[in-house]
Amino acid sequence: MSSPHSHDDDDQRPRDEEPGGRQEPVHLGKGDRGPASGDGGSGPGTWQPPGWDLPPAEPERRPEEPPPAAPPGPTPAWGGRPRTPSVAEQVFRYQGDTVGAQSWALQHGWTVSDGTAPEDAVLAELVASAPVRTAREHRAAGVMRGRAGALDLVAFDVVFVDRRRTVPQWAVTAAPVLLPLPGLRLSPARFWRHRTGGLVPVPSGDEVFDARWVLLAAEEGEAVRRLVADQAVRGLLMGTDDGDEFWTAAGHLAAVRPDGHRPELLEHHARLLTAMVAALAGAA
Template sequence: MSSPHDRDDAPHDDPHADRRDDRPGDGGSEPVHLGKGDRAPAPGDGGSGAGAWQPPGWDLPPAEPQRRPEEQPPAATGPVVAWGGRPRTPSLAEQVFQYRGDTVGAQGWALQHGWTVTDGTAPEDAVLAELVAGAPVRTAKEHRAAGVMRGRAGALDLVAFDVVFVDKRRTVPQWAVTAAPVLLPLPGLRLSPARFWRHRTGGLVPVPSGDETFDARWVLLAAEDGEAVRRLVADPGVRGLLLGTDDGDEFWTAAGHLAAVRPDGHRPELLEHHARLLTAMVAALAGAA
């Protein structure tokens, strides 16, 4: 007579013996529907070695972004500057050309074109004070000419400078002036965009050009309504140039000059712009003589 222990000890009597798992430590069978994968070891199985079973994906590298190593700044190759020493005294040329209003290279442009540059205190610059005093802008005793550039544009002699405001703390360029000395007697006149507020116009009378389009944008004031003044605005070249601008310049006569002014400091493009306008206007005045 056999007992239950006898059946356990005789695996050949078990009809399911051929389905048992031969893996060490596993004496049971695995249902077919669970697949053929290895099962996770129990906490006490000690499967922590290199060949221990892990769920799929657990052996992948950590999903952390790869950070590039910080780049070190290149070592300085130039000479080391000693900041503790006393600054050297600027040369005379450096003192003349250190005007801070030339941030856009107007003086550099002038030197490249053979012009001369002064700081506004040269003897030939004394006439500029009278020119600034008659300008159609609101100036004060703190305003003066600075960064003066003299040269030729074609057949025309020009002087260009910034009108700067000077006080104890700063020097600020406020207007750019370009003027052409004219040997002919010049009538007192003011030519301004119609949209500008006009002041210092005492004794000046309006002189219409007869061109409605031009008169809608520009206003000519003169001390007398003479032939020279009318020829100036009747010249088709002058009117065409003025109508092609942004109406940002004003023109006036003073100290034997015909001058143009625009807010802000000078720049190379503005020098060329003023040179074109003044050349046409001086030619029109000369034709009226």
């Protein structure tokens, strides 16, 4: 008597062949079946499901980068050596310190305003008459008023104002003088002089001084001659870097420098103006 399995035992067909000519897919065939558990087979032909072959579980470390190199130095001009700044660039580099100047002024009992106070109206005339190239966009700003010794002073920056920016360009310090002042201009000889119409040179008689400083005046009166001949005035001027110009306008004797105000410049202008006002007063 045959059992249900007897037919299978007599069937000599390969197990992978199905009745009707059907066959198992190749990847399920005998030759392609993976090893049984415990075989440990891992040859190159071993089949694995997609995504099974994962990278090793080690953190990916970026290669160490070399430390940043030092910033390159200035590129030398043709000839191999860096260009040396000119005398004008060294003397007239901007060194303004508005906050420091106003702090100095407040510590010395001066007052500070923005240039729009009623007493600041006269400053517009000083700006317009200054021996520098100004335009209608220039105005006084950062105004400081106070005393330096026996002299009343007003100091401010001449700034260029447009819709986008405010740029300080010159520092002015002026002393109001009650005496009638002659129209005059005292400038370093190396400066290009502006607005000198009607002014004539007044030599001091000292060739060394006249080689560095030029005095122009509307008339060669006693006050002008005393000013340029005063030993204190000439000594102070000869000890400077020839970076300031002086002029008279609106009842003031004023000094201007292409820079912004700072405490050292305030004190520098105060010394020069004190000596000049004393020389003019001695001529009265």
